[in-house]
Amino acid sequence: MKIEEAARELKLAYIREHYTDYLKEATHRGLNLEEALNELLCEEVTQRRERSHQRRIKQAKFDQKKYLADFDDSVFDEYPRQQLCQLKTLDFIKRKENAILIGNPGTGKTHFSIGIGIEACLQGLSVQFVNAPNLIIQLKEAVTQSQFVRFKRRFESVDLVIIDELGYLSFDESGAELLFNLLSNRNDKGSIMLTTNLTFDRWQECFKDPTLTGALVDRLAYQANVIDMRGESYRIKQTSSWIDSMTDR
Template sequence: MSTKERRTAYKTIEEYAAYLRMSAIKQNFAEVIKNAELKDLSYEEFLLILLQKEWDKRQQSGQESRIRIAEFPYKKYLEDISVDDLPEDARKKFKTLTSLEFIQDGQNIILAGNPGTGKTHLAIGLGIKACIEGYRVLFTTVPLLVNQLKESRSQKILRAFGNKFAKYDLVIADELGYISFDKEGSELLFTHLSLRSGRKSTIITTNLSFERWSEIFHDPVMTAAMVDRLTHKSYLINMNGNSFRLKETKAWMQT
């Protein structure tokens, strides 16, 4: 093939790759061709390498897209967690939780304990790992979720919101216990979390023990029903312990 013919062929390959949205092939085919010629690769080896690059790029793009759609407030990875500094119960169950088998089984996780012990970090770390492994994840705070449910009802799009909410493989509902709700908010939250029970997984972080949830919902019957449904076959993690933030603040002051 002459130089002119090769340039024409390369241009055509780029156009086809762009039209078919194969960005990795468009970006790498020239280098892969050169490498194949140098190493005298077979057609099968050449094609495998090229398709592998496209596959890897799409996998990475999918992971980044799922992490972006999940709306994490910041990125915290499980690898960043100092496991030895976690409360004892979390240390014991860390390996089990990070296997993500709870998502496959539609089980919930309740992380309950005093502020600063790593509840949100652990929840986000599990959520990001779930995104990387192909699960659809949503991160929200409980107050924000209640507001969204109320707005959806007033705009008459609650069913659509509920259908979308029910399809997430994992919902992380952070900060249960910081703000109490009125009757409408409590009922909406109870209904939508209950719809996921036994089917899809939910992680809840809270600074309150179950005995104090009635302070948030103001309805003993509804509170008992919610606790019963959320805790059935769930992982209940005692996160009471020393505050990470306090430890970091003390270290910062010393330096």
């Protein structure tokens, strides 16, 4: 069996595509067999990990790419800044705890949640990202197609579910009940990260039913990491700076 055939059967994609050029390079550099084999296998592992990371990020379905390195937490007070720092360790995912980010639009909730999600993907965890209005649409479609149980099982199987923009739109009765069912069954099976513009006492504006709202808050907020990110909007601040810069010209 030739090297290319063996590499294909063993699914060693990098070695299969590059072993010829690498063997020439190893000979030119005077590497012995052990050194050459070690380097080649290490590169195969590196490439496989990178493909795995990219596959997880793609499967997560982030609507944009945001990274923790670009997130400015200096605008927050010390306590929420410490809470955000603790979330960056991803230990809350390992403990299957929830995280709820509360703040007005433009304060970085979505940026931070996506940054956490991408970091989780890079550490080998599975993530699903969706904004709340789209999730309701997906749930209703799943029910119509008799796929709700399958949808719920897939929703429960990932390590971290990120639900963005809860509270920006209210739900009708069927949508609220479906979301309640989904989140209640997910709870304790894995972490949920929610971003919302509504404090808990206003969630009824979104879910309408006070009994359902109370039960959902009780489940999601119990031993959760609740972070108050209310403050001045990044986007408004950036727009004001841009306007000022144009005025000064």
